[in-house]
Amino acid sequence: MIRAGRASREFLSALVSGRSELALRICSALMLVPLAVAAAYVGGVAFALFWCAAAAVTLWEWILLVAASHRRAAMTIGAASLGLAFAAGRHIGAAFAALALGTGIVAGLAPAGRWIWLAAGIPYSAAIAMSPIVLRRDPGYGFLAIMFLFAVVWGTDTAAYFIGRAIGGARLVPRVSPNKTWSGALAGVAAAALAGVIVARAGGIMGLPAVAALAALLSIVAQGGDLFESFLKRKFGAKDSGRLIPGHGGLMDRLDGFVAAGALAALIGVARGGLETPGRGLLIW
Numbered sequence: 001m002i003r004a005g006r007a008s009r010e011f012l013s014a015l016v017s018g019r020s021e022l023a024l025r026i027c028s029a030l031m032l033v034p035l036a037v038a039a040a041y042v043g044g045v046a047f048a049l050f051w052c053a054a055a056a057v058t059l060w061e062w063i064l065l066v067a068a069s070h071r072r073a074a075m076t077i078g079a080a081s082l083g084l085a086f087a088a089g090r091h092i093g094a095a096f097a098a099l100a101l102g103t104g105i106v107a108g109l110a111p112a113g114r115w116i117w118l119a120a121g122i123p124y125s126a127a128i129a130m131s132p133i134v135l136r137r138d139p140g141y142g143f144l145a146i147m148f149l150f151a152v153v154w155g156t157d158t159a160a161y162f163i164g165r166a167i168g169g170a171r172l173v174p175r176v177s178p179n180k181t182w183s184g185a186l187a188g189v190a191a192a193a194l195a196g197v198i199v200a201r202a203g204g205i206m207g208l209p210a211v212a213a214l215a216a217l218l219s220i221v222a223q224g225g226d227l228f229e230s231f232l233k234r235k236f237g238a239k240d241s242g243r244l245i246p247g248h249g250g251l252m253d254r255l256d257g258f259v260a261a262g263a264l265a266a267l268i269g270v271a272r273g274g275l276e277t278p279g280r281g282l283l284i285w
Contacts (some may be wrong), residue, residue, distance in 0.1 A: 025187055032254070033154070038182050040136065040146040048133050052086050054127035054251060058259075061250045062121035065236050078122045085126055086133075092275065117232075128255055133261035134278055141279030144203040148211075148283060149218070149265050151195035153258045154253050156219040159191030160184035163210050177230035185223055194221030200283060210285035214268075218261040225260025229253065 039050040063074045081102020085095040100123055107119035135149065136142040139149055164184020172180040181216060196215025199209050204213060229252060233239065273281020 003093045014031055018229055024275075036150065037147075040143060040150075041133075043143065047136055048129075051070060051129035051132050051261060052082070054255065056124045057251045058128050058255065058258075059121050059125035061252045062125060063118065065232065065252075066121065074106050074109065074118055075122070077102050077109070078125070080275055081105075081122055082126055082129075086129065095130070097219055099123055109229040119284065124259065127263045128259045131259070131266040133260075134275070135282065136268045136279075137275075138269075138273070138277050138279030140277065143267070143279075143281055144199070144205075145269065145279030145282050147203075148199045148215075149262060150197055151199045152192040152215045153222050153261050154220045155191040156188035157193035157221050160188035160223065163187035170203075176227055178224075180227070180230075188223060189216050189219045190224075192216060203283075205283050207285040211283065214282075214285075218265060221264050222257030222261035228260070229256035 016244060018121065029249060036050075039047045047166050059078045059082065069192070081098050085098040102121045103122045103133060106122060107115045132146055132149070135145045150249045160180070161184065164179075164181045164187070167181070167183040168185075169181050169183045172182055172185050192211040196218075200208060200211045216247065269278030269280075269282035273279070273284075
């Protein structure tokens with residue numbers, strides 16, 4: 001009888017906690033989504049500053065996660081290399097040189113056994129800003145490319161979260177992230193393909209089967225980015241990367257899938273459309 005009562009209380013507590021977490025997630029999304037869309041619509045300097053700020057916060061969270069005792073030197077050097085890279089703007093070679101130099105210096109200062117992880121925070125955080133900035137610079141398809149990327153990542157996250165919790169089933173990678181399921185992962189891919197097609201169709205893009213396949217690929221990569229961050233937190237004994245966003249943890253927790261999908265989207269766009277029209281290269285097949 002006592003055990004039954006205790007089990008009932010634990011179940012109710014978990015239920016209330018789950019609803020509270022969901023409410024926080026929804027409130028956070030209602031604040032962040034319009035802000036991100038507005039920045040993408042405005043473009044230009046405002047958009048660049050928005051993502052540069054996101055990169056700086058992500059770098060700070062990464063450094064605190066992997067080597068808190070060396071945070072000042074690493075953050076100073078990392079921020080300087082990010083600043084130089086973003087200032088280089090259209091000079092891609094100079095931007096990569098600045099990032100490589102900063103990464104090398106941080107690696108030299110890092111404690112033994114952690115230099116790889118500490119130094120990796122610079123290219124990781126740089127990708128968060130550089131990928132959307134590169135895509136948005138396309139005068140004809142930049143905004144649509146960003147909306148497509150948002151739709152894919154947000155569709156993946158939303159469907160994976162709700163369908164995974166509703167259906168459950170076999171775990172995706174239980175040693176890395178015990179809460180992620182195959183049902184959620186597959187639902188995320190399907191939702192991303194649908195969301196990507198809807199955005200592309202609304203923007204007048206043809207070749208929708210290819211767009212759907214691209215969205216599905218980006219969804220898989222986004223989920224890989226999510227799993228990578230889960231691995232990183234587990235390796236360094238952290239539940240969240242920070243406490244900046246209620247219901248989500250840190251900014252890294254919110255952008256883990258975006259950084260991976262965004263990097264691949266930018267690479268595809270530049271490979272097919274060049275630096276002047278990467279949005280077209282991403283969307284026109």
